[in-house]
Amino acid sequence: MPRPARPVGSATRGTTNPNRLRRMDRWITAAHAPALRRSTDPVAVDLGYGAAPWTAVELLGRLRTVRPDAEVVGIEIDPARVAAAKPYERDGLAFAHGGFEVPLPAGRRALLIRAANVLRQYDEDEVTAVWQRLCGRLAPDGLLVEGTCDEIGRRHVWVALGPEGPRTITFAARLGSLGTPSDLAERLPKALIHRNVPGEAVHAFLRDFDRAWAAAAPYGALSARQRWIRTATALRADWPIVDGPTRWRQGELTLTWQSLAPTP
Structure with missing residues (x-):
């Protein structure tokens, strides 16, 4: 299927801080560990990582405590943010321009898509369609984690979805x-x-x-x-x-x- 001519979605405010998503990541590495270990293509997507690449860098480090060859692709709809993140690329960490279409190389599907603080600017009636689009980019045993947290990650609520749709909702706090x-x-x-x-x-x-x-x-x-x-x-x-x-x-x-x- 041809990809859209332009990324799907709108740019977020881009607010980010180091360790902002540590609670979500800690849950992911526990809940998704079996799938990470058995995957033949352990690629994760940090969707809408914001004005700085810290969350993608941290996600790679945390996933690699479970799967040493895990990869992370940070995807941003703002090309200037992608350009600013490029110097941080290294083995297993890349940054790409895109949106909800999740542009991965042909034949690859995400074992994990993390979309934190991305949908707050959208209307409620748009959420289901976005979820469905993102779930369609998951590997058969993949996981979409979508939620919201405060600026320094003390309070967080997220939904976990598989290819079939939403499964659970988690409340987490300091x-x-x-x-x-x-x-x-x-x-x-x-x-x-x-x-x-x-x-x-x-x-x-x-x-x-x-x-x-x-x-x-x-x-x-x-x-x-x-x-x-x-x-x-x-x-x-x-x-x-x-x-x-x-x-x-x-x-x-x-x-x-x-x-x-x-x-x-």
Whole structure:
């Protein structure tokens, strides 16, 4: 299929900081490790890396702790950003001009596409089409991770999708900076950011999250981590949480996407 004459999408603000995506990357290297190890073509895409290439450089280093020959291609729709990143290219790290069409060499599909802080500027009704386009560029066992975080990576919410569509949603935070779990609402991905209203599942979940957090307050005397673990344990009685204490200790909580999906 011929590629579009021009990249698909619009330029982001380009804001980036070192280690901004460390929470997402930490989750990826744990959740996607089996696929990374068995892949015959372990290529990952950092889509919309921004005005500086730090996140792509960091992604390569983190993936290589699991798969030493992993490759990362940073893709940006702004050609000036690609030119600025070119001096950072090295073995396994390249930068290319493109957008949601994900321009990889013929015959290659991404084992991972990470799209962080890319869709916030789009309308909610555009998200599904973008997801479908990106999922169409995945390898059969590939993963798309799309989400939003604050400027220094303390609070982050992301959706994980396979070629078939959305699978899970993860809430992650630096627990010492968290007042209540609903503080994460401002970092909901575009598919949910406008759905935190009564009648929507994400609103009910964040309400229950705050209630369980309040009930677990005595555990805060031990640590914020112990309070988070107790909160997650309580939530599991009513919500389909798919991870466990190993991830909770990292300040994460992952549910099925379907449990929080917006109403049609």
